[in-house]
Structure formats: structure tokens, C-alpha cells
């Protein structure tokens with residue numbers, strides 16, 4: 001199941017396989033540059049597994065819910081991390097109200113809850129509000145472990 005991304009040039013929808021989310025590509029219609037994903041992706045349980053298992057770069061997961069004030073406070077930090085780490089990491093958001101089974105697999109009992117995965121394995125997991133610098137440190141150290 002690919003991620004659907006609009007081309008910034010022609011506006012047409014491109015289907016990007018999970019393993020290429022951190023890669024530069026070309027729009028399938030106009031050949032304009034399709035840059036690496038630079039924003040958090042809201043995923044369902046299927047897309048979560050697809051991306052976590054196929055991503056060649058570290059994946060940061062933000063487990064959140066709309067009623068959670070610290071989660072709302074974390075959202076701009078998560079977005080900034082996705083922008084700063086574009087091409088080097090993929091950032092996912094899992095709504096724990098909609099997808100409790102994914103949260104259950106990670107024993108998420110308090111949110112926000114952040115998990116960094118590489119090659120389908122958990123590298124880091126921490127609950128509570130942190131800033132983008134901390135999130136980026138997790139991702140960089142996960143990438144360094146794999147290198």
C-alpha cells in the first residue's frame with residue numbers, strides 16, 4: 001500500500017512505495033522533482049506496518065490523541081523534526097483512539113509516546129513531551145547504530 005503524495009508542480013497524485021519515502025523521486029506525470037517526505041504522515045495500522053518494515057531510514061512514531069494537551073504541544077515539534085530530518089528519517093503519527101491495537105503492541109500507556117524504529121525493531125521509546133532537538137538526537141543515534 002503506497003503513500004499518496006501530490007506533486008507540487010502539476011498537483012497530480014503520485015503513489016510512493018513505503019521504502020522510498022525518504023528518497024527524492026520524480027513525478028510520474030510531469031517528471032518534476034518529488035522531494036523526500038518532510039511532514040509527519042498520519043497512518044493507519046496497515047500503513048504503519050508497511051512503512052516500519054520497509055523503511056531504510058529510522059522511523060519516529062508519535063502516539064497521540066486529540067484530547068491529550070501535551071500531544072497538541074508536541075505536534076509542532078514532531079512536524080519540525082519531520083522537516084529537519086527529511087531524507088534521513090520518516091515521521092509517523094498514530095492516533096491511539098483510532099488505532100489502539102498499534103499502541104497496544106508498543107505498551108503505550110501514557111501519551112505522547114515516542115518510538116524510534118529501525119528495520120522493524122524498536123531502538124528508543126519514551127513517553128512525555130520532548131522537543132524536536134531530542135527527537136532528532138534519537139533518530140541520528142538510531143541511524144548511527146545501523147551504519
Ligand SMILES: [Zn+2]
Nearest residue numbers: 007010027030
Ligand atoms: Zn507533477
